[in-house]
Amino acid sequence: MSTYLLDTAMPEARGTDGETRERLVVVGNGMASLRFLERLTEACPGRYDIACVGAEPQAAYNRVLLSSLLGGEIDEAATAFRGLDWYEAHGIRLITGAPVTTIDRENGLAIVGETHILPFDKMVLAIGSQPIRLPKPGMDLPGVITFRDLADVAAIRRAAVQHAKAIVIGGGLLGLEAAAGLARLGIDTTLLHVMDRLMERQLDHEAAGLVKRAMEERGIKVLLGADTAAVEGDGRVERLRLADGTVLPADLVVMSVGVRPSVALAQEAGLAIGRGILVDDAMTTSDPRIFALGECAEHRGLVYGLVEPAYEQADTLARHFSGQQAAYLGTHLATSLKVSGLPVFSAGIVDTPADAEAVILSDPGAGLYRKLLLRDGRLVGAVFVGDIAEQAACKTLIRSGEPAGDVDDLMFGRPAPQPLAA
Template identity: 80%
Template sequence: MTERLVVIGNGMASLRFLERLTEAAPGRHDVTCVGAEPVAAYNRVLLSSLLGGEVDEAACTFRGLDWYAEHGITLVTGAPATAIDTAERIVRVGEGLVLPYDRLVLAVGSVPIRLPKPGMDLPGVITFRDLADVAAIRRAAVTGARAIVIGGGLLGLEAAVGLARLGVDTTLLHVMDRLMERQLDHDAAALVKAAMEARGVRVLLKADTAAVEGDGRVEALRLADGTVLPADLVVMSVGVRPATALAAAAGLAVGRGIAVDDAMQTSVPGIYALGECAEHRGQTYGLVEPAYEQAEVLARHLAGTPAAYAGTALSTSLKVSGLPVFSAGLVDVPEGAEAAIWSDPEAGLYRKLVIQDGRLAGAVFVGDVAEQGWCKTLIRTGAPVSRQDRDDLMFGRPAPQPLAA
């Protein structure tokens, strides 16, 4: 008999799980997938490109509706799950849909954080998280508009670049002393800042937002030091928090995220969680790679194959205004470790290796990220790093010599 499987959430993690499950155990489950957004899963990584007009919405699509039908998946869109009854094993959806389940997967993602400051509810303050946000930002980004992006992390940089591509007067505010402080050291962050400014984005560091001001809609943003910046649009990109409300109301164990074990199972047997909403061994992840690894594990587990998730060694690989950036492992150098650094600011090149106990503990590359795959493998495996390895990581491995005739 087929098991009734309900998946709440239809984002990138959910789709990857469904793809792998239908490959590993075709026909084993009667699957219903419920998504709060009105469209099927799409590529959130391309949102900044969509905002800037580099791609259209069709380019962000992963699977057409026919794919779900061909694989026997009932897809419900535009209908958020409202309650889970773990005793009756049912999920309530939208205005009255009730879905019974044998197994339940929560892939509900995360919710954007809004600063607890005055004026954050004014029209013109928009988060940058989904297709609806992109549409709202583009409507507000009219000719002559002045936009302020709050947040110097990955999403904030992407939003600012997208707005600048639209020809909008864009200012990026970040409360810390460098951009992407979790992934970059000061030297690498300075190169990223220069790349942003070269694309027309004004960057203000140590900029603490005090309030958004306006009569009926956004007119200005006031900093803690009293500086007032005129604004027609404020894009909030200060981070996300795991979406835990649905799970908590159902009595599941919740910390920062929905607590799961190595099989991605929650505190209630038969209910699983993965992606940005899940907390594994005290760690939550806001990146695609861990979500995909969790999806692989859960698909194998539900297909009856032993599988366990052991956590993900975090790395970041992106392009900021066309400038390749890679970061993995430790950014700062702990006591007892050493750093090897090569820097050419004029060429926009920077490489830093953090070596601890003869092993690669971290790497930051800007401008040329050709060795990023090797770095990730060395950090993940903890393999010893020789002097020759260090040279090759820093300057690139020599090209193979042609065989003698």
């Protein structure tokens, strides 16, 4: 039987006015967690006695920049958000490199590592997600690496030696970013995707074709409809075999086929679980003292794997914790990024349904594509490649459901205001 030591840094905490403060333990120190802490300390500074526990050795950093870090465009310092002094200045005890291993709901205790515990009155779970490895032979060979965090980037860079051949599995956003980062290092890179187009959730066929061309112009070989059968090698990765029998030499395989919510900790604690940790509109789990947000949370049947919904959830929860009325009603997803230097924007519906009208501007030679999807005069979807100047207006119209007005303004840009006559 383990013996646990009560963490005396969080006894009955008292504020400067002598009132007992609620003890809040935030499990996870990623982008969603930090956003919540920022908003909470702005809204009600000093109201809670806060401890934040992160499994990674670093404080929260910008995962969006991992591709740039992999490609050598920035250094690790450029991914950092807040220094340790920020946590200290806001009265937040930050524990890194030591995951919460058990939640004792009956006694209100979070067990950190093997021997220490933190008492809590409220808890926020922001424990993110885990990268998926295909259930195929050879996925445990040395040289098969996921692309998810700073440790993965370091492992990929160690493996990506000169003259190495790299294969990236997965044609979603993270897979494209991993392939682009490897190509910037001068590595011979092949991108495999099992579907018939890249980023099929965000792009239609024509837009995806432009993105594929942009990747190929960077020297990345792109194979679509490529179903991985096995990774093979004697003691480490040497080749990848496709279901059609094609064999591709490989020194490094980067796995980027999606993520699944981290639910083990919550499940062991007896919280209600679906695909993720089930939450209501106040981000409350089945235990009214425990809340969840970000990639680990399932809200109204949806699990989001993007930063924007996580930030909206964090903002909602911070308002709720500060005593305001707040409800999270879901997020209309939009994607805005650069793929190999090519601007891409997508929001709402991508493929044209039978009850909608598509207005399209296409100039493949210039790498330009714009598609607007309208239903009853209202914008329900937009896909832009090459020029995304009207993305903010499109996003607003899709979310509000207001009439789209003059579609030419969205397609070609609003005319510049004329100066008043003297």
